[in-house]
Amino acid sequence: MFENWLLGVAHLGDWQVILAMVFGVALGIVVGAMPGLSGPTGLALMIPFTYGLSPIASVILLISIYVGAEYGGSITAITVNTPGTPSGAITAIDGYPLTQQGQTGRALSMSILSSTSGGIFSAIALILFSVPLAQFAIAFGPVQYFALGVFGLTIVASLVSGNWLKGIIAVLIGLLIQTVGTDPMTGAFRYTFGQPALWEGVSFISAMLGLFAISEVFRILEVGVRSRLEASHNFSSERMPFREFISYWKCLLRSGVLGTFIGVIPGAGAAVGSIVAYNEAKRFSRHPEKFGKGTLEGVCASETANNATVGGALVPLLTLGVPGSGSTAVLLGALLLHNIQPGPLMFEDQPDIVFGIFTALLLANVVMLVLGVYGVRFWLLVVRISPAILAPLIFSVAFIGAYSTGGNIADVAVMLVIGLLGYLLRKFGFPLVPVVIGLVLADMVEISLRRALIISDSGFWIFLTDPISATLIGLAAASLAYSIIQDVRGRRRTTA
Amino acid sequence: MKRTSKLVGALAGVTAIAALAVGSAQADQPFELVIKAGPGSGVSQLAHKAAELLPKYLDSDVGVLYKKGGSGAVAQAYIQNRDANGYHPFVDTTTTAIVLAGGKTPFTEEDWVGVVRMQVDPQGIAVLSDSPWQNFGDLVDHIRKNPGTIRWTGAHSVGMDPFTVSKLLESANLTQDDIKYVPSRKATEMKTNLLGGHVDVATLNPGEARDQVEAGKFRMLGIAHTERIATFPDWQTFKEQGFDVEAAIWRGVLVKKGTPQEMIDKLHEAFLKLRADPEFAEFMKQQLALDGYLGGPEKFDAYFKDQVKTLRVHFAPKPGQG
Numbered sequence: 001m002f003e004n005w006l007l008g009v010a011h012l013g014d015w016q017v018i019l020a021m022v023f024g025v026a027l028g029i030v031v032g033a034m035p036g037l038s039g040p041t042g043l044a045l046m047i048p049f050t051y052g053l054s055p056i057a058s059v060i061l062l063i064s065i066y067v068g069a070e071y072g073g074s075i076t077a078i079t080v081n082t083p084g085t086p087s088g089a090i091t092a093i094d095g096y097p098l099t100q101q102g103q104t105g106r107a108l109s110m111s112i113l114s115s116t117s118g119g120i121f122s123a124i125a126l127i128l129f130s131v132p133l134a135q136f137a138i139a140f141g142p143v144q145y146f147a148l149g150v151f152g153l154t155i156v157a158s159l160v161s162g163n164w165l166k167g168i169i170a171v172l173i174g175l176l177i178q179t180v181g182t183d184p185m186t187g188a189f190r191y192t193f194g195q196p197a198l199w200e201g202v203s204f205i206s207a208m209l210g211l212f213a214i215s216e217v218f219r220i221l222e223v224g225v226r227s228r229l230e231a232s233h234n235f236s237s238e239r240m241p242f243r244e245f246i247s248y249w250k251c252l253l254r255s256g257v258l259g260t261f262i263g264v265i266p267g268a269g270a271a272v273g274s275i276v277a278y279n280e281a282k283r284f285s286r287h288p289e290k291f292g293k294g295t296l297e298g299v300c301a302s303e304t305a306n307n308a309t310v311g312g313a314l315v316p317l318l319t320l321g322v323p324g325s326g327s328t329a330v331l332l333g334a335l336l337l338h339n340i341q342p343g344p345l346m347f348e349d350q351p352d353i354v355f356g357i358f359t360a361l362l363l364a365n366v367v368m369l370v371l372g373v374y375g376v377r378f379w380l381l382v383v384r385i386s387p388a389i390l391a392p393l394i395f396s397v398a399f400i401g402a403y404s405t406g407g408n409i410a411d412v413a414v415m416l417v418i419g420l421l422g423y424l425l426r427k428f429g430f431p432l433v434p435v436v437i438g439l440v441l442a443d444m445v446e447i448s449l450r451r452a453l454i455i456s457d458s459g460f461w462i463f464l465t466d467p468i469s470a471t472l473i474g475l476a477a478a479s480l481a482y483s484i485i486q487d488v489r490g491r492r493r494t495t496a
Numbered sequence: 497m498k499r500t501s502k503l504v505g506a507l508a509g510v511t512a513i514a515a516l517a518v519g520s521a522q523a524d525q526p527f528e529l530v531i532k533a534g535p536g537s538g539v540s541q542l543a544h545k546a547a548e549l550l551p552k553y554l555d556s557d558v559g560v561l562y563k564k565g566g567s568g569a570v571a572q573a574y575i576q577n578r579d580a581n582g583y584h585p586f587v588d589t590t591t592t593a594i595v596l597a598g599g600k601t602p603f604t605e606e607d608w609v610g611v612v613r614m615q616v617d618p619q620g621i622a623v624l625s626d627s628p629w630q631n632f633g634d635l636v637d638h639i640r641k642n643p644g645t646i647r648w649t650g651a652h653s654v655g656m657d658p659f660t661v662s663k664l665l666e667s668a669n670l671t672q673d674d675i676k677y678v679p680s681r682k683a684t685e686m687k688t689n690l691l692g693g694h695v696d697v698a699t700l701n702p703g704e705a706r707d708q709v710e711a712g713k714f715r716m717l718g719i720a721h722t723e724r725i726a727t728f729p730d731w732q733t734f735k736e737q738g739f740d741v742e743a744a745i746w747r748g749v750l751v752k753k754g755t756p757q758e759m760i761d762k763l764h765e766a767f768l769k770l771r772a773d774p775e776f777a778e779f780m781k782q783q784l785a786l787d788g789y790l791g792g793p794e795k796f797d798a799y800f801k802d803q804v805k806t807l808r809v810h811f812a813p814k815p816g817q818g
Contacts, residue, residue: 047544141694142678182567185679187654189600196566196573196601266688320691321707322684329684333541336782343707406564447681454678455647455694 011056011356012363020053020061021360025367028068029375033076033084034401038205039069040326041404047334055338056353060360062334063314066327067364070270070307071115071372075379078107078299082213082394086271087306089208089436090278094291094298101294104380109240110299112372114252118304119365121256122263122311126318127358133312134319137264142455143462145448147472148265149441152272154476154483155279156434166430173425174438177202177418184447197410206402206415207439211432213398214419219426220391239376240296251281251300259305263312269325270306271440277305283482311361317342318354526557529587530575532568538703538783542614542747543587545779546770553766568592569601576607580752582759585611590745593800594655597807605804606753610797611760612767613748615780616788617701618721619660620731622714624690632718632737635697636668643674649686650699653679657699659810660720660743667739690714701745702728703784720744727784746788748796764793 011017024046031042042065050058073085078095091111098107125133140148156171180191181201192198255277262273281301282291291298313325321343323329335342340353347354385393402415422432456462463469527550529543540560547558561584563571568591575584586592586608596605621632629635639646650657658677665671678695680686686698687705691713698705700714702725708714709728718734719725720743734741749767751760770776771789780787790796 138688138692141689141692143694184681185653187652196569199566199569200564266684316688320688321711322688322691337541339782341707343711345707345711406570407562408565408570410565410570451678451680454676 009355009359011352012359014054014057016053016057017060017360020057021064021364022367022371024061024064025068025364026371028065028070029072029075029368029371030068031065031084032069032072032074032088034072034397038085038326039066040330042069043327043330043334047330047337050334050338055340056356058338059331059335059340059353059357060364062331063357063360064364064367066331067119067307067310067361068368068371069327070119070310071112071303071368073306074111074115074299074303075108075375078111079104079379080390080394081216082398083208085306086204086208086269086436086440087274087302089212089433090271090274090302091299091306092212093278093302093433094293094295097292097294098296098299103238103294105238105376106240106296107299108376108379109373110245110248110296111303112369112376113240113242113245114248114255114300114304115307115372116365116369117252118256118259118307119310119368120362121252121304122260122308123358123361123365124311125260126311126314126361130315130319133260133264133315136261137266137316137320137322139468140265142448142451143466144468144472145265145267145444146452147463147466147469147476148268148272149445149448151472151476151479152275152441153437153445154479155275156437163429163431167434170425170430170432170434171438173421174435174440175442176438177207177435178439178442178446184443185450195410197408197414202414202418203402203406203408203411204439206411207418208436209398209402210415210418210420211422211435213394214415215422215426215432217391217395217398218419218423220387248297248300250284251297252304254280254284255301255304256308259308260312262305263309263325264315265312266316266322267325267444268309269313270309272444273305273309273312274302275437275440277301279479283479288486307365314357314361318346318357319343321346525583526559527554528559528561528584530561530563530571530584531587532563532565532571532591533589538617538785539587539589539747541779541783542785545776546587546767549770549773549776550766553769554762566601567595569595572601572603572607575752576603578752580754580756582751582755582763584752585763586750587747588750589747590656590803592750593803594807596804597811598654599808605801608750608800609753609755609760609793610800611749611751611763611793613746613788613790613796613799614767614771615747615783615785616744617703617746617785618719618725619656619743619745620700620702620705620719621664621717622690622698622700622705622709623696623717624693625712625715627696627715629717630715631732632664632668632734632739635717636670639668639670639674644676646675646697647678647695648675648697648699649678649680649689649695651680651682651686653677654811656743656745659807660699660741662810663741663743664720664734664739667734667741702731706784725786747785748788748800750800760793 028042043062046062046065050061073083073088074091074095077083077088077092078099081092081096083089083092095107156167180198182199183190189199258277258280259273262268262276278298278301281297282288285297313328316322317328317332323332332342340350398415399412402412403409425432452462463473529547531539531543533539543560547560550558563574571586575586578584595601596603623629629638648661650661661677662672665674683700683704686700687708689695690698702719705714705716709716716731718737719731720741721733722742724731724733749763790799
């Protein structure tokens, strides 16, 4: 193993490789921060540029983009409440309230430090345990995915404490939006109103941009430009001292472990990682009441976990040859173009590439830390931009984002309709994040439930007889019961 | 000094713009290869490779345009709303034949003209290598003895995979009710579910199953092709095992109906030269795709229209099925 490692490290002496890494991380951060440009799109756009590079430099460039993109999503989430990535929506729950309280600098510092920690944690896990983790990845079939989805949905309970009805309605809206399109099992059309543009359902990017970006623009228009301008004067660029960051070690470790494991499960992805880690952080926190109102713990959990899914998602790709996320799927295509075949044979046939990837993953996180820490002062400027400039900027970026994902103008129309919906929801005090959680999980829950029932000989009992599924469902029930009890107790205390 | 360098810069800029303008004026109208699938898909890899190598054979620029949505309906509408001049070739797959056969788009196969079929990817089925079944016959025996227990996955519930599964069952005198058909959405889902033992049989193309077969994880029980494929000569066809089933995904080029014949011939000619290009041959080897060339445009056109009609009969609701 040691000599393979040396072979891998030897690649990194090449200036091309180092340049690819720095450029890749920087580009990844921009791609992640831009709503509409996600990791997979950024990777796909860069593939043609790798033709002239050596295989190892190409792989490192692409992995660096992937690493940067998972962090970049938090920047726009914290500063302007327009998450650039699905998992950024979870970061925004606490990140944007922190900005409203003038703590943007601290939130951004927390985001970059915890992203790096999560990334490095999962890289180490990948290096040490990739083979046993691969067994964990394939243990997830339809039955287990359904249980995981249900577990993810229980986060809503802890998000909407005190406002049950509105929270549940918001989740159901998210689930409902995802039923539009082609039925995944029978191929029948559902709620497509005869519009071919809706056959493939509502594009996730359009929904996110509508809910967050467009509704924010409507809100700025309503509140008026002046008020925001005044508010943004009294914010602090104070960054977080490293010693304070270390005091979050429990949250970092827990979210790192959760993110890595969820990343390993093919198809679960960064958003599910963030959702579960956020939920657990709140449950273990000494101040669960602060979640959603602007606590650094929330940012820590979400950002550690989504970067930890990167190392996790590489496990099934490298060991089984099966991509675990959208980004790794594009990565697989790129690797094949360079005659690198990931999979069980890769460790024997191309050990230098494997260990090159391992080393690069660690170093890319360090590069991201440097770029991120120095970047904080620039991103702070975003908050100072007058809403008179910001609103049209968000508006046009959202239009470009919605159109560019598929070159389909109907996606822009869908975004506007959902933007109006998002504005109305905000206006009547419905939380938006449960809608996103419904959107993210609907597909997984529906498809795995229906597939599991085809496979099952005992109907719904299969979810309780399978050990992994039973554990997850048990945890979901416990998590739900716990937040109900907390809520009732909290209410008693306030009324007493 | 400073002023001179600025002046030089400005001059260089102007020259560059002028050069670009002249360059584009000389070139012909650019070709736009329209695809309906996302980046990373097999057809997008084919389109990008074609866009890279075709300019020298077509004498003009070639780009790739993604038009996603509606299982290709958006891409179809995009091309059908433009002049039938052949500058927007549809680089596409079997899925369009399936969508047209389904009759849910405003278009039919008569709105399209086939230009050339570039690749075929025969259908196949894989099981875990430690499973007791050595060939398709063994699996059929098992299904016959234990009807309704085998979990068999394929992509979607309408399309090439379920078509292949039902043809295979039919060839063994079995029906859909004798197995549990589990629709997946992607080959990767099928592969993880097979690896984890969540399903027993997966419908996979040779390229999709290659890595796991080489690593000793999967066994190919058969491929639905006329003959064995050169890269894996020990994989039996269904035909030689006594089950007369042939099914393949194709990737090829269509244009809007009414495109002038000389344009169709020009495109066909260019793709034929592409097929002979050593760099393209290398790409085909990597993708593990088989050469799908059928002959002149009229051959592929007839094949395409015939396929849509066959699939239409297959998809039509059978009497008694609601």
